Amino acid sequence: MPRVSRPSSDLPPGQASAPTLDEVASRAGVSRATASRAINGGDRVSATARAAVEAAVRELGYTPNPAARSLVTRRTDSVALVVPEPDERVFSDPFFVHTLRGVNRMLAARDLQLVLLLARPGDERRLLRYLGSRHVDGAIVVSHHRDDQLADHLAALALPCAFIGRPWTSADRVAYVDTDNVAGGRAATELLIERGCRRIATIAGPGDMAAGIDRLKGWRAALRAAHLADDLVGHGDFTEHGGEMAARQLLERAPDLDGIVAASDLMAAGALRALADAGRVVPDDVAVIGYDDVGVPGRTTPPLTTVRNPIGEMAEQAVRLLLEQINDQRGPRPMRVIFPPALVRRDSA
Amino acid sequence: MPRVSRPSSDLPPGQASAPTLDEVASRAGVSRATASRAINGGDRVSATARAAVEAAVRELGYTPNPAARSLVTRRTDSVALVVPEPDERVFSDPFFVHTLRGVNRMLAARDLQLVLLLARPGDERRLLRYLGSRHVDGAIVVSHHRDDQLADHLAALALPCAFIGRPWTSADRVAYVDTDNVAGGRAATELLIERGCRRIATIAGPGDMAAGIDRLKGWRAALRAAHLADDLVGHGDFTEHGGEMAARQLLERAPDLDGIVAASDLMAAGALRALADAGRVVPDDVAVIGYDDVGVPGRTTPPLTTVRNPIGEMAEQAVRLLLEQINDQRGPRPMRVIFPPALVRRDSA
DNA sequence: CCGTCCAGTGGGAGCGCTCCCATCACTGGC
DNA sequence: GCCAGTGATGGGAGCGCTCCCACTGGACGG
Structure with missing residues (x-):
């Protein structure tokens, strides 16, 4: 190997050891x-x-030097965002993306750094090892599913944490923020009923996520209260494509349907496309309502009526709950904040 | 406030100080x-x-204890992923998402942690302060634009780094990986020419990103070599909606167009939709070719012919270049790896 | 039988910082 | 004119770890 001449110095060039x-x-x-x-x-x-x-x-x-500092303060000034999501779907979901941005913004304002922990199913041991070694001061968990027992594990670790969306297990042992998804599903459905719809379908979310199940529950409750049939249930995976497919099937099964309650805006957008293909006019033939009110609704034709999730405030509260646990020496403890959903009327219903 | 009785102990319950x-x-x-x-x-x-x-x-x-360890080893075993992107568009781009996942996977395999640094335009000082204080061992930068002078700053910091996509400035001072976007744009265009297209448009990417400009350059070169007109240039922002709008305008301007070279799959998907609306049959009336080959192409109708970017390998190489700089005491230095693009034929061209 | 070697081990310094506590110079009240 | 009180300061310990170096004892060759 050719020898490269360089100024002989103990310090690497341009990289003098940092001042202390x-x-x-x-x-x-x-x-x-x-x-x-x-x-x-x-x-x-x-x-x-x-x-x-x-x-x-x-x-x-x-x-x-952050290492020296945190050795004595026992603080790392960084917070993990845990995403126990096997596939990349999360990133295409505006809900998740806005949550990420909201959390990041809140943390940045307090000079805390976000450490992204993407955990595939097999990675849980690695994940827990990382969290357990106090690399971070706390964790915020989003998009968790029934099968990861993350809440249990985090509660056991005694690491300050905050869930966005009610955890499946240990909901009484960890802190979380959520919206009232049952109320939201119900309100969306009631809006369609008030506007005169009588044959109302739903495109529900994944069955292993609390939000999907609760919104379905709200839809069902509203229909029963109005003595309407609640048999038209399609299933999507929170994507636009899934929503489109589900809407097509529903149209086939019930050509007379006049309302669709989708569990996310993305799925509602898909439904809009399926309806256009089928020659149905929205909202005159079929009224459509989405969920989340972020990213999508303004761009669809017609603009989407939807249920607003206060994503920014949820992220804010999650950070706040987390910091409260980090700063109070009482340590991790259960706390919860539930936000009310709000209808946002545009043109699709 | 009600007093809560608890076992008196010096240690917080369940949170005995970690063993040393x-x-x-x-x-x-x-x-x-x-x-x-x-x-x-x-x-x-x-x-x-x-x-x-x-x-x-x-x-x-x-x-x-990671702090104690890194105090003496001067390693943090974590790497920053820097995303100097003002809006959330990056997250909806499969290219970015797959890059993120690839980098994360590579780092995880080496027991390195990914720290996500989302930098809005005003945040550069914060960003550089963070990177300068050696919180991380190195940085990987994606989706950078002309105006952030990130490469200059990182070169000045002497922090090991690797860019994904050629940096605008300091390209001779920092390490980066890229694909040959000129060759890719050219190959895509030549495919359409071979197949008989004579009136070929392009939907170009943003003018402040190297990839967008280079692909446009390739398109132009191929057309000139074949003595065909290169006036049909539409502009999109790498999104599906942008691609659709651009395609509509192009169709209006040149109803006789028989080929579209899109600078991303997402934009090609949008073009496909515009063409369907206009009653054009793909590929018989108009042939369409995309770019990236990730996420989108299998799901469109018809499946998209495209230029494949080896995203996984690029992420892998970027991590490799970074680790080489981190581990070799020579420190940061310029290195580059350019991947050849590859045509992937499906049904749209 | 003695010196040499080396695998295995432990003592101790020191990474860069925070924070406790002792010290000190002043001030003002009696 | 002296002492308590106060604000500003520096000495020094120690956070938990890695790594240099000196030491030990058994194997082995001469």
């Missing part, structure tokens, strides 16, 4: 303790000392 | 140094000692 607090302190003419206080915004520091330290920090380009 | 290496060592009857060697798989440890340490680890549920 000691260097900052001595440059500022104060002790390490004072420098630390000045940097961390503590009081009990004279204006003179603080100014000197700040100048030294700037001149040296000092940046605290 | 010292405790493991004394339980195993060896020194801390030997325990460390046994745990880290070093040799120079007798079978007896190793077994004793492993037993102690298991009994105590010991897990090394």
Whole structure:
């Protein structure tokens, strides 16, 4: 191998070892303790000392070593976002994407870093090992399914955590935020009933997610209360394609249907497409209502009437619940915040 | 506030302070140094000692403190994935999603953790501060645009990094992987020409991303070589909706067009929809070819002929380039790997 | 039988930081 | 004029780990 000539130096070129607090302190003419206080915004520091330290920090380009800091503070200032989702579907779901962005924004505002933990089914051991070794101060879990027993495991680890969407198990042991999906499904259905629909189908979500089941339950409750039939249940996987397929089948089974309650906007958009193909006019022939009110509804033809999920506020609350557990020495404990859903009327119903 | 009775103990219940290496060592009857060697798989440890340490680890549920470890090793065993993307579009693009998953998988296989850095335009300072404080061992950057001068900044930080997609600036100072997008655009266009198309349009990608520009360049080169007109340029934003709009406009401008080269599969899918609406048969009336070959092409009607981007291999190589810089003490340096694109023939052309 | 070697081991330093506590110079009240 | 009180400071311990280095004892060759 050819020898490359380079300036002989103990330090790698351009990568001088980072300045330490000691260097900052001595440059500022104060002790390490004072420098630390000045940097961390503590009081009990004279204006003179603080100014000197700040100048030294700037001149040296000092940046605290996070490992050393967290060794003593026992804080890492980072939070895991756990996504126990085997396939990439989550990323194409605006609900998830907006949740991710909301959580990220909230954390950034508090100078916390988000660590993304994508866990495929086999990876649970790795996941739990990571969380167990206190790499992060806490975890936020989204899009969990019946079969991962994540809530159980996290409760056992005693790691502060917050679920977005009610966990299947240990719902009384961990903190979570959610919306009232039964009420939402019910409200959506009642809207169609009020508008005169009598043959109302639903395109339900996956059977292993709480949100899907609850919205279906609400749909059913509204129909029964109005003495209408609740036999028209199609199933989708929260994708546009799934919604389209389900709508086609429903149309075949019940050509007389005049209303569709979809468990997500994406599925409602698919249904809209199937209806257009079948020559049905929305909302005159068939009224359609979606769920979530994010990303999709404004772009469909016609614009989608939907049930609004306050995603931003949910993400905010989840972070808040998490931080409360992290900061209070009482540690992890169950807390919950349930948001009411809200109807958003546009043109499809 | 009601007082809650609880067993008086110095330790929070269920949250005894984590066992340290010292405790493991004394339980195993060896020194801390030997325990460390046994745990880290070093040799120079007798079978007896190793077994004793492993037993102690298991009994105590010991897990090394990452902060303490990285304080001395100067490694954090985590890597940042930087996404300097202002809006959520990235997440709906299968290309990005698969890249994310590929990178995550590669890192997980090496026991490295992925830290997601979503940077909105204003956040650059925060981003650079984070990267500069050596929170992570290196960074992988995707979906960067002309205006973020990320490559310049990272080169200045001397932090190991790898770009996916050629950076706009400092391309000779940082490592990156890419595919030959000019060749791909050219090959796609030549396929249409061979098949007999004579009036070939393109739906180009954003003008501030290298991939979009290069594919357009390839399209143009192929047409010129065949002495065909290269005036039919539509613009999309890599989304399905954008592709549909662009295709509509192109059809209006040139009703006689008989081929469309789209710069992404998502845009090709949109074009397919526009063509169907216009009553054109694909590929008989109009041949369509996409780009990327991930997620979309199998699901369209008809299935999409496309140019394959080896996303998995690109992610793999990016991680490899990064690790090479991290592990070799030579530090960050420019390296590049360019993949050849490959045509994948299905039914749309 | 003694020196040499080496696998195996433990002592101890030190990574860069925070925070407890002792110290010190001042101030103001009696 | 002295002492308690107060704000600012620095010394030093210690967080949990890795790794350098010195040490040990048994195997082995001369």
